[in-house]
Amino acid sequence: MSRRTIAGGLAIAAAITVTTLPAASVAAEQVSVKFPSARFPLGARPVPTKTMTAVTQGIDLYDVKAGTSTDGYTLTVLMPNGRDSGPLPNAEAKVAEVEAIGETPALQEVVRPAVADAPAKTEYMVRVGLWPLKDKKKAEEAAKKFKEAGLKVKVDYLGDDGLKTTGPWNVKVVMIDARTFRGSYAASLGTSVAKRETVSSMAKAANAVVGLNGGFFNIHTAKELRGEPVGASVVGGRLLSEAVPGRSAVVLQGRTAKITELQTTVIAISQDGEKASINGINRAAATDELVLYTEEYGAKTPAGGTDVVMDAGGKVIGVRVSGAAVAKGTRVLHGNGVAGEWLNQHAWQDWTVKVDTKVVDLRTKKELNLTPDLHVVAGGVGLVRNGKVTITAKRDGHDSMNMILRRHPRTLVGITSNGSLILATIDGRQPGITVGANFHEAAQFMRWLGARQAINLDGGGSTAMVVGNKLVNRPSDGAERAVGDALLVLPK
Template identity: 80%
Template structure:
């Protein structure tokens, strides 16, 4: 990835080198002795704390801050970058109205495994040293008062060349010594959001990290719903986004793969219907399965078939009520509601068949009580090589791929060790976070042969011994949708 100044005097670095470690560089459990993989590869400082048998917590710090601040002018679409033609127009407007000579900055977002490189342009003015942030803020206010849409940018957030610093927490679990187990948790309900700390306390877990993305685009009362697959104790609580990365947990084993869910309702008259989702809001004509873990009422404006554990229809009801304990509810509206009224009569049986398929092996995964599954957000490392699947996993954007944010990462090693890591960010001068490429490099450095990115930003949190050991960027721990827990038994 690179940046070049096409005009003006904004002096910046020119390139970042992507280092892909060969597959044969696999490591067993332990902490790497080689230099830190990011920036100019500084020697990190690290401290180790033994959490429990087979579990070690490392605090890793590396790099120093040399980045400063600049002003970035927004394009007509509200983004901070655009095509060359658009950027030239914005730059001309700034020069004509403000008398400033802005810089046109070319930014090349690197290619990833499933998307080509992208070249965009930014319009920027000024370069202030880190200690002169207030002067940069004053300049930004003057431009805003003059009618420009402008933002203050810390250059360490750009995702291009930097010296850091980085502040990370890493938990490495050795399966040969660890005698506990792994689990996923959605807290007290699917619909409700909770902190990792709350879920750790409730389960008496040794370690917890935040899970995948949750749905912020639904009703506020339902925003704990995971975006992607969730299985807790063998019960499917959220359907998969087909092909999206996930971690499959069973006992003290963890496997990263891509998954698909297939849920079908079959009436005793032999008629079948596809179940479109599990424990989420319903769109028009959708058939949705709700379990008692949902923790909210079914949508209004449809039909509910309340099923006992054997699939017997206890009753049909108008939708908009809670899921009774010990039951499941099939909800439909429109065409799906018609299907329920025609094929889910009271005292009939409607069998709900649920399949979870590993897309790497093309085999079904049995939904046993010791099975837990948590969705990731983006694949980072596959079979020992960096393979960033941003497009497939729904995050093919400049902001997600290139810019630096706090990250929560999960990886497995050749010997079956589990690596949990957080890289804090959004604290200029203290820690800058990582982009996807850097996150993948970091996990390879730690020895991961498979790795995924979980939710990040303000959601990034690691709890060890009931204490939050990283520094969430919101200033306090954020309530999230699900978490991965390391249990003592």
């Protein structure tokens, strides 16, 4: 990963060191999960300070700090699309605009590193000036001149770049020893699928020992529906959100956990033998889609279609105009357009419509048994597979420069060779306090902790870890954000 100054006077270090970890840190077998004794794997590999708290049998919490603050601020001139970087011609045009108002810009080449499913990509940035951490206000004053001249700029903290930094890092790690842990794992969507809720609230309601924010939720739907997970969600053996095909997920059952990729198939089978694919579960319906709503949805079905209300056995107990709540003990098949016509033809009053649900582990090619102890939390990006850094950013929809290279707060889950579970949060977006991590750093960090498999969950302002009903990390929003779902560690 590198950034090179092509023109101008902005002096910034040119590369981030990718550390090769000692073989002992990723040994094929582990007797138990232990915090590593090696130096912190990021930056100049400083010696971290750590404080360990025994939470309960088999669960330890580590408060880890490493590195020091040496980064400052610069002004980043935004490209025509509003992004930080872009093609060389766009960047050169911005250089000319900056020079036209009497300022000296720096044109920088930025290489977004390759990941497992996407090649490296080169883009260019235009930046002006350099201010130490304590002089952010001076940078903000300088930015006003550019905005008055019609140039869009932002005050940019260099520690967020994803390139060379000395930190600091503020990290929380929960290690759950498979040999001695006697509790269980679960997922929670809170009081409903549609509603967002804090991890603290979900953990308290379940009497959880540990709570961690889960996967991404849909911010591009109606405000009242934004708790909907983007990807597979299973709670107590009930599929409450369909998978994004091939996306990484954490599968929890009893006190076991694994990371894999999932595919879900849901089919409505009418009493007359006709079949129709169910396109989604507990989410807004697009034109011609057939969507299943369960009692956990917590919102009204969409208006403008047909609702078929079924009891627990699949018997149709009502056909109605859509736009009403889902009563307890029922499920609703909703369709509009072509899907609505199928319901009108094949889901009559007192008929039976079977809903056939399959959740398949794409690594083993085996179907998961939807038993009451099965839970699934969808992740955003696979990080480590079989002990090797394997970042599946493109497959998981996060292969942008911003997501791969820049640093953000991270929520991470890892599994060791003996099945022990590692939960971690790396706080970020707090200049001078903690810089967060990019995908490569997050993967290196989880390998350092001993993870043979690791996944990135939702991060940014969503990153939250609750231990013993206390929020132990420091969210970048300044307060805990309501999220879609949570991964919970239960006492039994």
